[in-house]
Amino acid sequence: MTDFDPVIGLEVHAELLTRSKMFCGCAVVDSTAAEPNSSVCEICSGMPGSLPVINQRAVEYALRVALALNCSIAETSVFARKNYFYPDLPKGFQITQYEFPLATDGWIEIDDPSAPVSSKRVRIRRVHLEEDTGKLVHRERHSLVDYNRSGVPLLEIVSEPDLGSADQARLYSLSLRSLLRYLEVNSGDLEKGVMRFEANVSLRPAGSVELGTRTEIKNLNSFRALSRSIEYEIDRQATLLRSGKPVAQDTLGWNEEQQITVSQRSKEEAHDYRYFPEPDLPPLHIDETWVEQIRADLPELPAVKRARFMSEYGLNAYAAGVLTAERSTAAFYEAAIESSQGTSPVKIANWLSGDLFGLLNEAGVEIDQSKVTSEALAGLVALVETGQISAASGKAVLDVLFAEGGSPESVVEKEGLAQVQDQAAIRLIVEQVLSNNPDQVSEYLAGKPALSEWFVGQIMRETRGKADPARVRTELDAALLALNDQEQSQSGR
Amino acid sequence: MALTHEEVRAIAHLARLQLTDEEVERFAGQLSDVLDYAARLNEVDTSEISPTASVLPMNAPLRPDEVRPCPPRDQLLANAPDPAGGMFRVPRVLELEP
Amino acid sequence: MAELTDLSMLEAASALRAGDVSSTELTRACLDRIRAIDGDVHAFLTVTDDLALAQAEAADRKFKTRPGEELPLVLGIPIAVKDVLCVEGVPTTCGSRILEGYRPPYSATSVTRLVEAGAVILGKANTDEFAMGSSTENSAYGVSHNPWNLDRVPGGSSGGPAAAVAARMCFAALGTDTGGSVRQPAAFCGVSGLKTSYGRISRYGLIAYGSSLDTVGALARNIADLAPIFSLMAGHDPLDSTSVTDPVPEIRLNGADLRELRIGVPKEYFIEGLQPEVETAVREAIDAFRGMGAEIREISLPHTDLAVPVYYLIAPAEASANLARYDGVRYGPRRGPGKYPDDYFVTRGELFGDEVKRRIMLGTYALSAGYYDAYYGQAQKVRTLIKQDFDAAFKDVDLIACPVAPTTAFGIGAHGDDPLSMYLEDVFTLPANLAGIPGLSFPVGFDSDGLPIGMQFMAPHLKEAQLFSAAHTYQSATSWHTSWPEL
Numbered sequence A: 001m002t003d004f005d006p007v008i009g010l011e012v013h014a015e016l017l018t019r020s021k022m023f024c025g026c027a028v029v030d031s032t033a034a035e036p037n038s039s040v041c042e043i044c045s046g047m048p049g050s051l052p053v054i055n056q057r058a059v060e061y062a063l064r065v066a067l068a069l070n071c072s073i074a075e076t077s078v079f080a081r082k083n084y085f086y087p088d089l090p091k092g093f094q095i096t097q098y099e100f101p102l103a104t105d106g107w108i109e110i111d112d113p114s115a116p117v118s119s120k121r122v123r124i125r126r127v128h129l130e131e132d133t134g135k136l137v138h139r140e141r142h143s144l145v146d147y148n149r150s151g152v153p154l155l156e157i158v159s160e161p162d163l164g165s166a167d168q169a170r171l172y173s174l175s176l177r178s179l180l181r182y183l184e185v186n187s188g189d190l191e192k193g194v195m196r197f198e199a200n201v202s203l204r205p206a207g208s209v210e211l212g213t214r215t216e217i218k219n220l221n222s223f224r225a226l227s228r229s230i231e232y233e234i235d236r237q238a239t240l241l242r243s244g245k246p247v248a249q250d251t252l253g254w255n256e257e258q259q260i261t262v263s264q265r266s267k268e269e270a271h272d273y274r275y276f277p278e279p280d281l282p283p284l285h286i287d288e289t290w291v292e293q294i295r296a297d298l299p300e301l302p303a304v305k306r307a308r309f310m311s312e313y314g315l316n317a318y319a320a321g322v323l324t325a326e327r328s329t330a331a332f333y334e335a336a337i338e339s340s341q342g343t344s345p346v347k348i349a350n351w352l353s354g355d356l357f358g359l360l361n362e363a364g365v366e367i368d369q370s371k372v373t374s375e376a377l378a379g380l381v382a383l384v385e386t387g388q389i390s391a392a393s394g395k396a397v398l399d400v401l402f403a404e405g406g407s408p409e410s411v412v413e414k415e416g417l418a419q420v421q422d423q424a425a426i427r428l429i430v431e432q433v434l435s436n437n438p439d440q441v442s443e444y445l446a447g448k449p450a451l452s453e454w455f456v457g458q459i460m461r462e463t464r465g466k467a468d469p470a471r472v473r474t475e476l477d478a479a480l481l482a483l484n485d486q487e488q489s490q491s492g493r
Numbered sequence B: 001m002a003l004t005h006e007e008v009r010a011i012a013h014l015a016r017l018q019l020t021d022e023e024v025e026r027f028a029g030q031l032s033d034v035l036d037y038a039a040r041l042n043e044v045d046t047s048e049i050s051p052t053a054s055v056l057p058m059n060a061p062l063r064p065d066e067v068r069p070c071p072p073r074d075q076l077l078a079n080a081p082d083p084a085g086g087m088f089r090v091p092r093v094l095e096l097e098p
Numbered sequence C: 001m002a003e004l005t006d007l008s009m010l011e012a013a014s015a016l017r018a019g020d021v022s023s024t025e026l027t028r029a030c031l032d033r034i035r036a037i038d039g040d041v042h043a044f045l046t047v048t049d050d051l052a053l054a055q056a057e058a059a060d061r062k063f064k065t066r067p068g069e070e071l072p073l074v075l076g077i078p079i080a081v082k083d084v085l086c087v088e089g090v091p092t093t094c095g096s097r098i099l100e101g102y103r104p105p106y107s108a109t110s111v112t113r114l115v116e117a118g119a120v121i122l123g124k125a126n127t128d129e130f131a132m133g134s135s136t137e138n139s140a141y142g143v144s145h146n147p148w149n150l151d152r153v154p155g156g157s158s159g160g161p162a163a164a165v166a167a168r169m170c171f172a173a174l175g176t177d178t179g180g181s182v183r184q185p186a187a188f189c190g191v192s193g194l195k196t197s198y199g200r201i202s203r204y205g206l207i208a209y210g211s212s213l214d215t216v217g218a219l220a221r222n223i224a225d226l227a228p229i230f231s232l233m234a235g236h237d238p239l240d241s242t243s244v245t246d247p248v249p250e251i252r253l254n255g256a257d258l259r260e261l262r263i264g265v266p267k268e269y270f271i272e273g274l275q276p277e278v279e280t281a282v283r284e285a286i287d288a289f290r291g292m293g294a295e296i297r298e299i300s301l302p303h304t305d306l307a308v309p310v311y312y313l314i315a316p317a318e319a320s321a322n323l324a325r326y327d328g329v330r331y332g333p334r335r336g337p338g339k340y341p342d343d344y345f346v347t348r349g350e351l352f353g354d355e356v357k358r359r360i361m362l363g364t365y366a367l368s369a370g371y372y373d374a375y376y377g378q379a380q381k382v383r384t385l386i387k388q389d390f391d392a393a394f395k396d397v398d399l400i401a402c403p404v405a406p407t408t409a410f411g412i413g414a415h416g417d418d419p420l421s422m423y424l425e426d427v428f429t430l431p432a433n434l435a436g437i438p439g440l441s442f443p444v445g446f447d448s449d450g451l452p453i454g455m456q457f458m459a460p461h462l463k464e465a466q467l468f469s470a471a472h473t474y475q476s477a478t479s480w481h482t483s484w485p486e487l
């Protein structure tokens, strides 16, 4: 489909990992698991007379994100009331920011698979703080309200309509998720609803700058729903436009079962949120020294780290991407390099992203909980690289380390996996094998060079795989050459 | 400016107030009186004036991120008109979230 | 000794300290008087006999176990609390059927501070529904009557507290003042009423009406009685983000020298429609201050006549959001067919009274798309001009003196079904709320019908101490505050 260009912007709502809620002291609990209404007070349930007080850490976390997104921080921002009625909204309004948000005008670079690396810059329009709503559980005839989630700090991140495809939208949201986890402000557990997306989608004729009518898809809770719904919406709008029909401005929902977008606007009314400044909260002043402190304390961010891993460790874009997607993985990797004393970082990367990741995934274990320490992994890779154990033994050692922990050296010793390196010992075995197989030697000498592979196999079997294959080959070649010379001189006599 | 009955109904809808026809009639007149009176504000030149949302020359205080024990759930639900299973029960909500 | 309930609060406090009377006796005297006359006055919505007697006993124990110690002046003193302030476990209705049966799980900070100092809570006093009104006629639980003339209103919205103090059913009462709701009923009932500076007393637990205007105040039989109540309730509260951290001033009531005092008299407050007897009494009181050495200056607050339209856009706008939580989900009764969203409409339509519905609609309209700038936005800007009027005036004067209300207490039903005419009654009290400054209302005479007339002092933000010392000096020299209605 090349006749229309999609124009997509995203609004991302991310819960912040504070201990207490945005405006009250109730603990932030996992609202998918906790007893309903077990962490609720007069403030977050909207009891008459209660008042909000801003959580400092929520502001700090918001500033972290805003700075990491290269935003300008407003010296003064203002909380506002967004008025609407819904049973999960206890005060009949949400405290949010409207006219004067915390931060504006930032950008993030995302990984576009159609280009080598970090090539797409998406502009961030605004970042602001607000409170989450409660949750409704629907029964046949009733709905039940749980306010545990009510008042949890929410960060809203609004992009400019810079995304050109469902895939870019997905990559953008993945990059944001990675960033939020790097900043340790959000768990990234989408299945627990800690990140939610809203997409606005419009089409314009290819090459045109005029924007088309946009629709808004609300309440998208997974990357899959995000990209599927956008794909669907692009197709739907394109079909309309191709047949000369207009796209109606609308608010849509994503029907998961049928995989279609559905209009959500109630027939009778457009929303009129009647925003006005929250009179219970004076303006939020952000001290510049605080901002600078937070900026100085920001960790190295995924895009920067990825580029550095490529230039500093010689990783390719893919490997660097895999190893920097999570801050903990990158830290593990660099700790391994640190303790490796010169082992190739590329080899360590291979072992980490290949073998160890495989074990972790299979067992569903996070890297920080792994029994394989970064030091052990580095030691293991060094053993293989210096030929002290075979690659096959290396995998066996990793299995043991993963199950039991400990150092690779002790596992090698305990399992007797050390490679036979002794030249003389290998020579002895080579000679033994050759003298035990005179027929094969004769055949070889008669002109069947492929038999050398068979001799290698015999020697390795003799040493139960512990001989260094390279040395075996050297000794075998030398012995066979000597036998050959011998036969030449005999026949020449 | 006189509010029409339709306008009064629209406002009442936004505010989730069911009004009788008699109320619509009465409130249309009374609200129009007040809005007419308020129209005098638009005669004041405020082009150079900034709005006052609060009289206090203060910034929002920030609270340390500390957990405060919350009241027992029974107490929270004690005033509920229809509590059920530790939750607030309402008629089945059909409309999707706003 | 005279009737116990005739004592002023400070006289009662002295009697308690001297051991002449116990808190239990004071409390029983108040409860008896409530039983005897509140059927006529209807100042109380809830009387908390058991709570009061338990608190009184606790106070008496304190007097016994800690004699000679400096105990809070309110210890053992029976007071009433306006029914918009939360008292834990005690029905708190805001005069509305939408909160019928509601028992808050916590107490307002202002109430807690008094209770911790040992005050005895007699009950919850009547109010216009959600403090929206100037007469208590908007209470869903019936109008309160003015103790000076039962056919007249006590004023509002703190009409219950004012009537209770005037009728000597309690020694003092807590009120709230969003547009005059302490000062005007104090004037109508011949008692002293304090509106504090915005931010001075925590609003935590004050059920919101107009959040940028709401203040906690108090009513008592004289200025001296108000001082210890103010001092206890005032001061920073971390639960209210608009609570100021400035230190609470010490209130000195030792016959201040008024020769240094400059009192401004705003010409815009002496207008057509002002009842001549009110003007006369207020001017005589101002003359009395001149006689005591104060310098009287005529001043101008040029935007005064805009206070009514500004207030009646801003307060309803805030109220429209503040009252959105009354939806029959978490508390209060629910009405309707058991369907969503029908129950929302029916609950709110049936259980809010007319005045509340009017203000919710007015505020909803003022904030709605397309009207915000012309109404709410413009009102906020003119509010700036009104505040600037005061800033300018207080460069030249220490206090501003003016009438509290254009008339004395009007008859029940006098404003019929004309809300605008009722709103115009608030013309002299609204400006202080819009500017966030403190005000004090105290009696300065009676009209020919024997109804009390009040005068108002206003002072710069947080300068409550100035109000107290000047007004107390006046009360030391006059006796208006010592007359009581026969009941």
Ligand SMILES: [Mg+2]
Pocket: A013, A096, A130, A156
């Ligand atoms: Mg939002």
Ligand SMILES: [Zn+2]
Pocket: A021, A024, A025, A026, A039, A040, A041, A042, A043, A044, A045, A151, B070
């Ligand atoms: Zn809470």
